[in-house]
Amino acid sequence: MSILPNILFAIILIIGIGYFAKNVKKLIRNIKLGQDVNRKDNPSARLKNMAMIALGQSKMVKRPIAGFLHIIVYVGFVIINIEVLEIIIDGLFGTHRIFAFLGGFYDFLIGSFEVLALLVLVAVIVFWIRRNVVKLQRFWKPEMQGFPKNDGNYILYFEVVLMTLFLTMNAADFHLQYVSGGFSHYHQAGSFPISQFIAPIFDGMDNSVVFMIERTSWWLHICGILVFLNYLYFSKHLHILLAFPNTYFANLNPQGQFDNLESVTNEVKLMMDPSADPFAAPANPDAVPAKFGASDVQDLNWVQLLNAYTCTECGRCTSSCPANQTGKKLSPRKIMMDTRDRLEEVGKNIDTNKGTFVDDGKSLLNDYITTEELWACTSCNACVEECPVNISPLSIIMDMRRYLVMEQSAAPMELNNMMTNIENNGAPWQYNQMDRLNWKNEN
Amino acid sequence: MSENSIKVPTMAEMMAEGKQPEVLFWVGCAGSFDDRAKKITKAFVKILNRANISFAVLGTEESCTGDPAKRSGNEFLFQMQAMTNIEVMNAYEIKKIVTACPHCFNTLKNEYPELGGKYEVVHHTQFLKSLLDDGRLTIEGGQFKGKKITFHDPCYLGRANQVYEAPRDLIQKLDAELVEMKRSRANGLCCGAGGAQMFKEAEKGNKEINIERTEEALSIEPEIIAAGCPFCNTMMTDGVKNKEKEGSVKVMDIAELIANAHDL
Numbered sequence: 064m065s066i067l068p069n070i071l072f073a074i075i076l077i078i079g080i081g082y083f084a085k086n087v088k089k090l091i092r093n094i095k096l097g098q099d100v101n102r103k104d105n106p107s108a109r110l111k112n113m114a115m116i117a118l119g120q121s122k123m124v125k126r127p128i129a130g131f132l133h134i135i136v137y138v139g140f141v142i143i144n145i146e147v148l149e150i151i152i153d154g155l156f157g158t159h160r161i162f163a164f165l166g167g168f169y170d171f172l173i174g175s176f177e178v179l180a181l182l183v184l185v186a187v188i189v190f191w192i193r194r195n196v197v198k199l200q201r202f203w204k205p206e207m208q209g210f211p212k213n214d215g216n217y218i219l220y221f222e223v224v225l226m227t228l229f230l231t232m233n234a235a236d237f238h239l240q241y242v243s244g245g246f247s248h249y250h251q252a253g254s255f256p257i258s259q260f261i262a263p264i265f266d267g268m269d270n271s272v273v274f275m276i277e278r279t280s281w282w283l284h285i286c287g288i289l290v291f292l293n294y295l296y297f298s299k300h301l302h303i304l305l306a307f308p309n310t311y312f313a314n315l316n317p318q319g320q321f322d323n324l325e326s327v328t329n330e331v332k333l334m335m336d337p338s339a340d341p342f343a344a345p346a347n348p349d350a351v352p353a354k355f356g357a358s359d360v361q362d363l364n365w366v367q368l369l370n371a372y373t374c375t376e377c378g379r380c381t382s383s384c385p386a387n388q389t390g391k392k393l394s395p396r397k398i399m400m401d402t403r404d405r406l407e408e409v410g411k412n413i414d415t416n417k418g419t420f421v422d423d424g425k426s427l428l429n430d431y432i433t434t435e436e437l438w439a440c441t442s443c444n445a446c447v448e449e450c451p452v453n454i455s456p457l458s459i460i461m462d463m464r465r466y467l468v469m470e471q472s473a474a475p476m477e478l479n480n481m482m483t484n485i486e487n488n489g490a491p492w493q494y495n496q497m498d499r500l501n502w503k504n505e506n
Numbered sequence: 507m508s509e510n511s512i513k514v515p516t517m518a519e520m521m522a523e524g525k526q527p528e529v530l531f532w533v534g535c536a537g538s539f540d541d542r543a544k545k546i547t548k549a550f551v552k553i554l555n556r557a558n559i560s561f562a563v564l565g566t567e568e569s570c571t572g573d574p575a576k577r578s579g580n581e582f583l584f585q586m587q588a589m590t591n592i593e594v595m596n597a598y599e600i601k602k603i604v605t606a607c608p609h610c611f612n613t614l615k616n617e618y619p620e621l622g623g624k625y626e627v628v629h630h631t632q633f634l635k636s637l638l639d640d641g642r643l644t645i646e647g648g649q650f651k652g653k654k655i656t657f658h659d660p661c662y663l664g665r666a667n668q669v670y671e672a673p674r675d676l677i678q679k680l681d682a683e684l685v686e687m688k689r690s691r692a693n694g695l696c697c698g699a700g701g702a703q704m705f706k707e708a709e710k711g712n713k714e715i716n717i718e719r720t721e722e723a724l725s726i727e728p729e730i731i732a733a734g735c736p737f738c739n740t741m742m743t744d745g746v747k748n749k750e751k752e753g754s755v756k757v758m759d760i761a762e763l764i765a766n767a768h769d770l
Contacts, residue, residue: 319666320616331585385696390712439709442701443661464579477706489569490535500565502544
């Protein structure tokens with residue numbers, strides 16, 4: 064047997080994995096453009112979150128139909144990948160079904176892959192129907208036009224093709240295993256609870272044709288997997304990898320607790336310190352004063368940027384958002400999509416400018432996210448609660464409000480009045496602080 | 507009992523007498539100034555008086571926690587408010603705070619510690635529940651026996667701080683029929699006031715959030731919509747009025763339910 068196919072396989076594998084690795088490097092670099100935030104504390108609670116939410120899919124099943132179907136596809140994806148290991152070994156060393164020596168256990172493995180493959184096919188078809196026929200509202204929001212809409216369908220088509228190739232390959236293999244007198248190296252191995260029902264279509268076909276079908280399916284299947292792997296970086300489907308780090312590094316504090324800006328604390332302390340010398344020379348005169356809040360992706364922290372890459376645009380956040388439900392422009396999913404799009408734009412800018420970002424006159428604020436969206440948020444945390452992988456669109460909204468208010472003094476007029484009241488009389492309304500206890504004596 | 511017989515000592519008075527109360531009642535801006543919320547404040551005080559709880563308020567020394575400023579993005583104003591309040595409370599050596607406002611509750615509990623204000627902070631429904639559990643307060647159904655009551659979860663009590671049961675336990679102690687809206691507990695729909703929305707007009711849309719929520723509440727036909735937040739109370743009251751149902755559906759705070767059950 065020629066070793067040409069093995070060399071070809073090795074080359075395809077190296078290109079496939081190499082290109083993916085290159086993009087992963089870019090992904091990590093982009094995420095690191097974010098500000099530092101400490102999410103390394105309490106590793107046991109973080110591991111538990113990851114185990115429950117990413118591995119255990121605990122938040123997915125809050126919506127039972129989608130949750131159940133998703134678990135099928137997820138389990139199918141994880142388990143069928145054991146088969147990919149065999150395919151890679153076979154491909155590199157010219158073997159055929161190298162794990163067949165496992166005997167009964169191998170039969171069990173192949174059998175369960177097949178059952179899962181069928182279930183995945185069914186689940187994926189239902190997903191497609193939900194998107195395109197039933198037209199679930201959350202898949203048809205304004206931000207889901209163009210690529211985001213197609214992206215969702217491409218992923219489903221990919222999975223249909225991969226599963227079909229997998230079952231065709233097995234069916235052909237099964238057919239050849241039982242050819243009277245045997246055919247080439249196709250000895251009996253594995254059990255085929257699903258594909259045995261496909262196999263009859265090969266009856267009467269020339270063995271060499273069936274062999275060609277088996278080989279073609281095998282090659283297309285593994286090439287398809289490599290293409291799919293490389294598609295991830297450009298797609299919302301990245302969540303299959305990033306859901307794990309994302310849930311690990313997610314916020315552990317109560318959802319109502321917003322961070323206190325340290326740079327502000329220092330200034331306020333100085334203001335309130337009676338012994339502070341207002342004319343003292345700054346400790347570090349060249350220090351650039353901290354920017355308050357976020358107007359662009361570099362001002363966000365790296366977890367928020369990781370969130371953006373992790374988002375799979377399922378829209379549960381948007382469908383639970385009170386502002387969105389009542390027709391406001393705000394969509395928490397769009398906040399995440401915009402953040403990722405802008406981050407990608409900044410990343411490309413850095414690539415073309417040999418490693419440094421050259422101001423392109425654009426920013427996340429205004430060019431992507433409008434103030435109208437930001438001011439529509441009630442900070443109710445419904446989006447954070449809903450997200451199956453613990454993304455926080457709210458934290459981005461808040462950081463951008465901080466920029467609007469503290470850097471640009473651009474709060475809506477009524478909020479400026481409210482804040483002036485707090486400054487002047489310690490309440491959001493115009494009441495005298497000295498009247499605070501009047502209720503005691505009122506009837 | 508007449509309205510004016512409530513006892514509301516201030517921290518300053520307590521200190522002058524050399525006393526330290528068991529708990530500080532943080533009244534909040536709505537509870538101090540808003541006509542509707544002041545009734546909640548008084549109802550809660552009446553319960554405290556009846557249970558002989560040693561408490562005090564800051565009175566004129568209290569100032570906004572800074573919550574609406576922080577949610578608007580004004581971290582400066584928030585921290586100024588926080589540090590001023592912390593200075594006052596630390597001077598009085600406050601250990602425990604109870605408040606009837608989930609926004610004050612969340613801010614005091616979660617955002618003050620890092621700035622030097624470390625207290626045990628409870629929502630008034632949690633406090634009442636603990637009084638009940640310790641046998642310091644008894645609750646009778648009274649006029650609410652058998653009444654259909656639904657509870658609207660305040661975002662800053664529920665999702666923000668995972669307090670879902672205390673208010674419900676109290677409603678059930680009234681022998682009332684607790685009915686749940688489709689969106690409740692962690693799935694509760696906001697009343698529309700959070701994130702400083704209380705103080706501004708909503709952005710352009712096709713509906714007000716409080717109307718959406720009120721419609722949901724009215725769809726299960728309760729006699730009373732119970733709230734645990736002065737802002738939710740306002741939003742739901744407005745919603746009920748908008749639907750012209752104020753004759754048949756009341757919006758009441760949990761503290762008012764308990765005080766009224768006792769004819770306080």
